[in-house]
Amino acid sequence: MSTRQLISATAAKPPFFAGVDLGGTNIKVGLVDDLGRPMSWVSVPTDPRTGPEDAARRMGEAVLESIKQAGAERERVVRVGLGSPGTMDIPAGKLLEPPNLPGWDNFPIRDRVSYYSGLPVSFANDGGAAAYGEFWVGSGEDFRSMVMLTLGTGIGGGIIVNNFSLDGEHSHGAECGHIIIDYQADARVCNCGRKGHLEGYASATALMKRTQEALDSGRKSSLSHRLDNGEKLTPILIGMAAETGDSLAEELIMETAMYLGVGVVSLMHTIDPDGVVLGGAMTFGGHETELGRRFLQRVKQEVDERAFPIPAQKTVIDYARLGGDAGFIGAAGIARADYHREKG
Amino acid sequence: MSTRQLISATAAKPPFFAGVDLGGTNIKVGLVDDLGRPMSWVSVPTDPRTGPEDAARRMGEAVLESIKQAGAERERVVRVGLGSPGTMDIPAGKLLEPPNLPGWDNFPIRDRVSYYSGLPVSFANDGGAAAYGEFWVGSGEDFRSMVMLTLGTGIGGGIIVNNFSLDGEHSHGAECGHIIIDYQADARVCNCGRKGHLEGYASATALMKRTQEALDSGRKSSLSHRLDNGEKLTPILIGMAAETGDSLAEELIMETAMYLGVGVVSLMHTIDPDGVVLGGAMTFGGHETELGRRFLQRVKQEVDERAFPIPAQKTVIDYARLGGDAGFIGAAGIARADYHREKG
Numbered sequence: 001m002s003t004r005q006l007i008s009a010t011a012a013k014p015p016f017f018a019g020v021d022l023g024g025t026n027i028k029v030g031l032v033d034d035l036g037r038p039m040s041w042v043s044v045p046t047d048p049r050t051g052p053e054d055a056a057r058r059m060g061e062a063v064l065e066s067i068k069q070a071g072a073e074r075e076r077v078v079r080v081g082l083g084s085p086g087t088m089d090i091p092a093g094k095l096l097e098p099p100n101l102p103g104w105d106n107f108p109i110r111d112r113v114s115y116y117s118g119l120p121v122s123f124a125n126d127g128g129a130a131a132y133g134e135f136w137v138g139s140g141e142d143f144r145s146m147v148m149l150t151l152g153t154g155i156g157g158g159i160i161v162n163n164f165s166l167d168g169e170h171s172h173g174a175e176c177g178h179i180i181i182d183y184q185a186d187a188r189v190c191n192c193g194r195k196g197h198l199e200g201y202a203s204a205t206a207l208m209k210r211t212q213e214a215l216d217s218g219r220k221s222s223l224s225h226r227l228d229n230g231e232k233l234t235p236i237l238i239g240m241a242a243e244t245g246d247s248l249a250e251e252l253i254m255e256t257a258m259y260l261g262v263g264v265v266s267l268m269h270t271i272d273p274d275g276v277v278l279g280g281a282m283t284f285g286g287h288e289t290e291l292g293r294r295f296l297q298r299v300k301q302e303v304d305e306r307a308f309p310i311p312a313q314k315t316v317i318d319y320a321r322l323g324g325d326a327g328f329i330g331a332a333g334i335a336r337a338d339y340h341r342e343k344g
Numbered sequence: 345m346s347t348r349q350l351i352s353a354t355a356a357k358p359p360f361f362a363g364v365d366l367g368g369t370n371i372k373v374g375l376v377d378d379l380g381r382p383m384s385w386v387s388v389p390t391d392p393r394t395g396p397e398d399a400a401r402r403m404g405e406a407v408l409e410s411i412k413q414a415g416a417e418r419e420r421v422v423r424v425g426l427g428s429p430g431t432m433d434i435p436a437g438k439l440l441e442p443p444n445l446p447g448w449d450n451f452p453i454r455d456r457v458s459y460y461s462g463l464p465v466s467f468a469n470d471g472g473a474a475a476y477g478e479f480w481v482g483s484g485e486d487f488r489s490m491v492m493l494t495l496g497t498g499i500g501g502g503i504i505v506n507n508f509s510l511d512g513e514h515s516h517g518a519e520c521g522h523i524i525i526d527y528q529a530d531a532r533v534c535n536c537g538r539k540g541h542l543e544g545y546a547s548a549t550a551l552m553k554r555t556q557e558a559l560d561s562g563r564k565s566s567l568s569h570r571l572d573n574g575e576k577l578t579p580i581l582i583g584m585a586a587e588t589g590d591s592l593a594e595e596l597i598m599e600t601a602m603y604l605g606v607g608v609v610s611l612m613h614t615i616d617p618d619g620v621v622l623g624g625a626m627t628f629g630g631h632e633t634e635l636g637r638r639f640l641q642r643v644k645q646e647v648d649e650r651a652f653p654i655p656a657q658k659t660v661i662d663y664a665r666l667g668g669d670a671g672f673i674g675a676a677g678i679a680r681a682d683y684h685r686e687k688g
Contacts, residue, residue, distance in 0.1 A: 087654065096654075145513055159614070161418070162506065166617020169489055172655045179610035180650060183545075183603060184523045194650050201527075259527060262540070266523035270503070270614050274514020306524060306538050310431065310440075311516045 021327030036137035042322020060116020081331030083129025133156020133330025279320030356587025365671030378483035404460020425675030427473025472509035475502020605646020623664030
């Protein structure tokens with residue numbers, strides 16, 4: 001489900017842009033108008049095993065379907081934005097060896113999606129696309145520059161400076177989950193296999209691991225009973241336990257916020273953005289829940305203690321606002337920025 | 345002494361730019377041609393106690409003196425670049441509360457130097473200016489983007505992306521010495537008073553502190569004898585001990601390189617630049633000495649272990665090349681970039 005209200009083709013401001021959010025499981029495609037308002041969206045399975053050429057064809061078809069569903073004239077759609085997981089070579093428009101898309105190595109995805117959609121394609125990292133969406137019409141719409149962390153199984157990142165996504169020279173910019181927060185030899189191991197990275201402490205994977213370790217070491221928690229009853233350890237279960245007064249769950253979640261705060265300080269002292277936006281599934285309900293509000297508060301507290309006074313006071317730290325739509329809206333936004341730049 | 349060969353006004357390519365490198369002790373001013381070649385330089389004491397207005401007047405006079413010394417026509421000098429220590433508000437052209445320039449709070453330094461020199465002034469952070477110098481005509485001249493760390497009493501930083509110094513929204517970008525490498529409660533305290541920052545581990549201050557701690561804890565070293573004989577503990581003394589086979593000194597210096605490598609990885613995973621340049625006094629002779637070469641090698645080794653394979657392979661990590669001239673050359677380079685942007 002799109003969390004955004006859709007706007008009709010007659011009320012929308014042309015030109016229009018199609019945004020493609022390619023994930024390991026699903027591909028979400030939506031048509032977006034020149035003001036960043038979604039006009040339609042469709043979702044199709046990624047089905048990586050059928051291979052990248054077949055998926056590129058389905059992405060092209062989904063673009064055409066999103067245009068049809070929006071009731072838009074084909075000529076008003078001028079460009080496609082494609083946000084994809086890495087690894088990738090953004091200037092070359094190629095995937096390299098994407099771990100979440102096995103068998104898609106070295107695929108020239110930008111040009112193949114362009115072929116099947118009949119439109120020029122702007123190619124971006126999925127983290128950069130989500131950040132651009134929040135920057136354009138989400139939490140960051142008043143910011144001149146922004147850092148976004150997407151909290152989930154891993155920790156994704158996006159950095160927007162001078163209206164560009166900071167892709168880096170080797171398409172490895174804004175890998176914010178992989179900044180180091182602990183230099184020591186006994187630091188935790190990240191999902192990527194290296195030591196001391198933020199993702200090894202503050203991702204959903206890390207929270208579950210740290211919780212399991214605490215339970216194994218004999219810490220008391222209502223979670224033990226639930227797990228004995230066959231429930232599965234998830235961030236949602238840990239969040240529910242915290243909300244019902246489980247002090248271990250509360251402690252581990254607030255510790256997660258502390259780790260994030262440490263990472264946010266390093267990003268602030270590097271980029272010094274107007275704002276830092278936290279998105280993704282592992283935000284414990286965000287502003288909607290008391291736990292989500294305390295989580296954000298704890299991140300800010302850590303920033304206050306560790307950052308220079310001026311950025312600590314002035315940098316806005318907030319939750320994302322576009323939910324699962326950030327990816328396709330942001331991909332469309334990157335296509336729009338390229339389009340307007342080319343038009344001059 | 346300038347380490348660069350000076351070029352004559354007749355051989356130089358106009359227009360010319362004056363670069364001012366304002367330090368807590370000295371002000372270095374030089375005239376630079378359109379290709380980044382220094383034509384002259386002068387140094388005057390900062391003498392912060394006489395106040396900022398008097399210093400601004402001396403900076404203006406030094407600019408005129410540098411033009412005279414170069415034998416350049418006044419009309420060919422089109423702009424001044426001023427690199428200054430912070431804290432500062434770069435867009436406003438103001439110092440805020442610079443700790444190294446006591447009593448200079450809230451001084452509109454850009455406009456006052458412009459008044460006394462009779463030229464428009466581009467205002468920059470000293471770390472950004474040094475980085476721009478290396479990027480323009482130093483170690484980074486082949487890079488499209490670059491991160492620089494200046495290793496001394498503290499650790500300064502500069503980041504160049506899209507031919508701009510990344511100043512940040514609150515003039516606190518590229519504070520690379522203040523990214524966090526240890527989140528823990530017992531982390532070392534930085535010169536800035538906060539915990540876990542890179543500068544608290546890898547600056548000259550930190551190296552001396554860690555050495556003193558090791559000696560106090562009873563570690564054996566030739567340094568003990570030297571200190572007993574009244575020598576003062578300095579990074580140079582520690583470096584000399586390492587070069588003559590002192591294993592404690594060697595260990596502490598290589599540990600410093602390890603800390604730096606950790607910080608460099610965080611910067612690489614954020615900016616993903618073409619290159620990282622290490623400058624400043626605490627580089628143990630750089631490429632000129634065996635110790636300097638081993639120091640750089642140890643930084644690279646840490647990067648290889650902690651960074652993603654593609655940036656680890658492709659990112660150049662090297663020493664700076666302009667020495668103490670980077671500041672004024674880079675300030676002139678920032679003035680030049682502003683000049684050519686305005687000309688269109």
